Amino acid sequence: MTVTAAFWKPASDATVHCLLCPNSCVIQPGKRGRCGVRENQAGILVSLIYGKCSGVAVDPIEKKPLYHFLPGSAVLSLGSVGCTLGCQHCQNYHISAASPDHYPLQDVTPQEAVDQAKEQGCAGIAWTYNEPTIWYEYVLESAKLVKRAHLATVSVTNGYITPEPLREIASCVDAMNIDVKAFTEQFYQKICQGHLAPVLEACELACSLGVHLEVTYLIIPGLNDTQEELRAFCRWVAERLRVSTPVHFSRFHPDYRLASLQSTPVSSLMQARTVAKEEGLQYVYLGNIPHGDYENTYCPSCQALLIERHGFSSRVIGLEQGRCRVCHTEIPVILSIP
Secondary structure, three states, rough: EEEEOOOOOEHHHHHHOOOOOOOOEEEOOOEEEEOOEEEEEOOOOEOOOOOOOOOOEEHHHHHHOOOOEEEEEEEEEEEOOOOOOOOOOOOOOHHHOOOOOOOOOEOOOOHHHHHHHHHHHEEEEEEEEOOHHHHHHHHHHHHHHHHHHEEEEEEEEOOOHHHHHHHHOHHHHHHEEOOOOOOOOOHHHHHOOOOOOHHHHHOOOOHHHHOEEEEEEEEOOOOOHHHHHHHHHHHHHHHHHHOOOEEEEEOOOHHHHHOOOOOOOOHHHHHHHHHHHOOOOEEEEEEEEOOOOOHHOOOOOOOOOEEEEOOOOOEEEEEEOEOOOOOOOOOOOOOOHH
C-alpha cells in the first residue's frame, strides 16, 4: 500500500521537495529520497512503507531505553526499513539500509497494531528498530488510535526531523528517546552523513513541547569520547534541556562499517558518568555493560534507592505519588498514563 506522503511541496519539472527531515531532498520523477522509502510518483511524493513492518515484538520499556517512563512495563515494538542518516556504526543496518523492494515486510494496519498491543497486555506502542521519522504517516495515524485506546506512545529516534512535523507528532507521542550520536559536527558529517544542529534542535523542541525525553549517547573509542566533548554534551543537556533529563551513556560494540574498532572500555563510560555528575546532571545511566548500581535510579537529594534495575527488568521501591519516600523530593518518573 502506498499513501501520499506528508510534508513536501512540488518543485519544477515534476520534481518534489521533501520537507520532512533536514536532508531536504529534491526528488526527480521515479526516484526516491535519501531515506529510500519516499518516492516521487508522477509529481506526487508517496510513502512506500505505510504499515510495512520489518519487525513486531513485545519489549520491556527499559530496552528502548526509557528508565523514567512506565518502568517495568512492556510495549509493542514496530519497525520498518530505511533511515534519514547513514551511520557507519549502525547496529540495525540490516533494516536501516534495506530497500522496501527486497526486504520481507508484513502488513500491520494502525488498528491491528492497537489490537495486538491490547492482546499482549502492553502499556503502549513503540516505533523503533529503524528511524520512525520516515514512517511518519503511519506513526501519526497509529499514535492517534493508540491514544484513543488510552495506551502510551513511544518514539525511539535519531532526532533528524524538521520542526513542523515534530510539533505535529509531539501532540500524540508521550515519550521519546533521542540518540545524540556525538557532540561535534565533524562526527555527524563523517560518520553519520548528517548534521548535529538539527538533532539538538529536535531535542530542545521536544522538551519544550512537554514530551517525556531521554537522551542516549553511544560512546565510540577515538571518535566521540574525549572528556571535552562529553563535558560539552553534558553542559548542553543541563542548560538547554533539564538537569533532570535522563541521559544514557551506552557502550559501543564493533559493527557494520566500524567493525575494526574496539569495544568501548567500561572505564570510559564510568568517566562519562563522572563528568555528567560534575556538570549537575541528576540521572545518568550506563548501558551495554555488566549489571551495576549505574542502572538504578536514586533520589538526587538524599540518594535513596527509588528504582532498582537488573538488565531490562525494574522494580519501583522508593517512590510514592511521584516523590521520594524518604525526603519527599519530586522525582520526574511517569508511572502511569492518564
